[in-house]
Amino acid sequence: MQDRGTFISPFFRPRCLAAAAPAGKTKLTHPGKAILAAREPALRRHCHDQTVLSAHDRVSAAAPTFGVFEFLSNHARDESGRLDSTRGLLCGLGAGVLEAVLVVCPMETVKVKFIHDQTSAKPKYKGFSHGVREIVKAQGIRGTYQGLTATVIKQGSNQAIRFFVMTSLKNWYKGDDPNKAMNPLLTGVFGAVAGAASVFGNTPVDVVKTRMQGLEAHKYKSTLDCALKILRHEGLAAFYKGTVPRLGRVCLDVAIVFIIYEEVVKVLNVAWKTD
Numbered sequence: 001m002q003d004r005g006t007f008i009s010p011f012f013r014p015r016c017l018a019a020a021a022p023a024g025k026t027k028l029t030h031p032g033k034a035i036l037a038a039r040e041p042a043l044r045r046h047c048h049d050q051t052v053l054s055a056h057d058r059v060s061a062a063a064p065t066f067g068v069f070e071f072l073s074n075h076a077r078d079e080s081g082r083l084d085s086t087r088g089l090l091c092g093l094g095a096g097v098l099e100a101v102l103v104v105c106p107m108e109t110v111k112v113k114f115i116h117d118q119t120s121a122k123p124k125y126k127g128f129s130h131g132v133r134e135i136v137k138a139q140g141i142r143g144t145y146q147g148l149t150a151t152v153i154k155q156g157s158n159q160a161i162r163f164f165v166m167t168s169l170k171n172w173y174k175g176d177d178p179n180k181a182m183n184p185l186l187t188g189v190f191g192a193v194a195g196a197a198s199v200f201g202n203t204p205v206d207v208v209k210t211r212m213q214g215l216e217a218h219k220y221k222s223t224l225d226c227a228l229k230i231l232r233h234e235g236l237a238a239f240y241k242g243t244v245p246r247l248g249r250v251c252l253d254v255a256i257v258f259i260i261y262e263e264v265v266k267v268l269n270v271a272w273k274t275d
Helices: 016-020 031-037 041-074 085-118 128-139 141-145 148-174 184-213 223-234 236-240 243-271
Strands: none
Touching: 041 085, 041 148, 041 243, 085 128, 085 141, 085 148, 085 184, 128 141, 148 184, 148 223, 184 223, 184 236, 184 243, 223 236
């Protein structure tokens, strides 16, 4: 029987991914996949800790994205307060680029290196914080910014597509009345559609970004070189690996985030009215 009083640090990283992967099978590269594959309760618990960490990363990235978008969109609206689709795309692009530089690139680089290390035969990082220190010690701050170009393209296009679709759908629904109220459930549906569009639109970029941030990033001279090598050696289909599972996750993720965003904006507009 397990001791319920035992404390398990969320930053402790056992070899759960490597242990969860069946012998002779492809190594698992995401803690969420390991939860499904792990048979032992302890492995599931440790892998779950890492998934919670990934969720924390998601929240950290969403905050600056919507903050920057709100700032840019407030300066891009017309006299009636309406934001057209093109300006919504540009505001989303700006938010995505800033998000990539300030948050996503360093965070994703460390996370990808850490996960790849833990799935190797001889992991060298004792924990997440130890992994960060070792990466910075060996490669400097620059080591946390590998794949910056791919990340900027990925996040920029990601948010541009999402906000373009979301703005287009909102304008279609509201028609000539920009102040028309929207039901949160409808916001969620529009968000899911925007999420699906972003998956099909930039999954290839996400694949390249992940390769550029992994432990084998040294094999590629640049983002373009990475894309060309994937195309040459693995074919076009390699750019869409994991599309279906990512589709389900992203649609739900974006739907929930947009609902929260819209409801928070409503509250803030009431609390801080501006003329």
